[in-house]
Amino acid sequence: MILRQFLHREPVGISYLFGCGGKATCAVVDPAGEIEPYLRAAEEGGMRIAYVIDTHVHADHVSAGRDLADATGAEYALGAKADVGFPFRAVADGEVLPLGNVKAQILHTPGHTPEHICLLVTDHTRADEPWFVLTGHTLMVGDMGRTELAISAEDGARDLFRSAARLRALPDHVEVMAGAYAGSVCGRWLSGKPWSTIGFEKRHNAAFAITGADEFVREMLVEIPPPPPEAARLRAINAGLAVAAV
Numbered sequence: 001m002i003l004r005q006f007l008h009r010e011p012v013g014i015s016y017l018f019g020c021g022g023k024a025t026c027a028v029v030d031p032a033g034e035i036e037p038y039l040r041a042a043e044e045g046g047m048r049i050a051y052v053i054d055t056h057v058h059a060d061h062v063s064a065g066r067d068l069a070d071a072t073g074a075e076y077a078l079g080a081k082a083d084v085g086f087p088f089r090a091v092a093d094g095e096v097l098p099l100g101n102v103k104a105q106i107l108h109t110p111g112h113t114p115e116h117i118c119l120l121v122t123d124h125t126r127a128d129e130p131w132f133v134l135t136g137h138t139l140m141v142g143d144m145g146r147t148e149l150a151i152s153a154e155d156g157a158r159d160l161f162r163s164a165a166r167l168r169a170l171p172d173h174v175e176v177m178a179g180a181y182a183g184s185v186c187g188r189w190l191s192g193k194p195w196s197t198i199g200f201e202k203r204h205n206a207a208f209a210i211t212g213a214d215e216f217v218r219e220m221l222v223e224i225p226p227p228p229p230e231a232a233r234l235r236a237i238n239a240g241l242a243v244a245a246v
């Protein structure tokens with residue numbers, strides 16, 4: 001297993017490259033900014049980028065996903081529920097993306113946005129059970145993702161409650177590799193530590209620990225931070241429905 005984490009500051013976010021060095025294949029998740037760091041990381045690991053995946057249609061930055069896929073010949077993937085204006089590899093709940101000795105299982109986890117997915121990753125050279133989950137803006141270290149950027153806050157929160165239950169059912173040892181950390185406006189009480197475990201978040205993440213739907217919705221509707229600047233325009237750009245300014 002090779003795993004690389006890329007921390008971004010403007011805006012705050014996290015991208016990942018992971019895959020199988022032995023079979024020379026990898027995927028990049030939620031790329032932002034210039035594509036050269038991902039190209040360099042793949043080259044240094046001796047790997048080909050097979051998939052570029054956005055966990056959701058972002059509203060806080062312009063995704064580099066399609067540019068990276070075009071530059072490498074990789075498949076550009078989004079959750080099958082994504083409503084966008086361009087062709088893409090639609091990945092459905094339960095689908096497995098093979099990366100040599102590594103596999104990534106797709107979990108449809110709506111709430112932050114309707115199309116949101118997580119990736120449950122297993123390295124078969126280590127074990128036949130999952131090692132970590134890339135959670136995007138569904139579950140972050142310290143909080144759950146905001147729910148009003150694509151649909152109503154309450155409807156999003158009810159979807160997110162069901163997604164949280166799926167993630168809570170994962171083994172406690174599974175590592176949480178989130179898509180943001182402290183400073184992001186996509187969550188409220190995020191930690192500056194950019195990874196955690198399912199077990200730790202069940203004990204110390206107030207929203208994630210709630211097991212009642214109505215209580216969870218009430219929790220998610222308080223102290224919602226201001227939306228990302230130009231959120232609607234950025235989401236439209238990433239959906240291929242608007243053009244980014246040059």
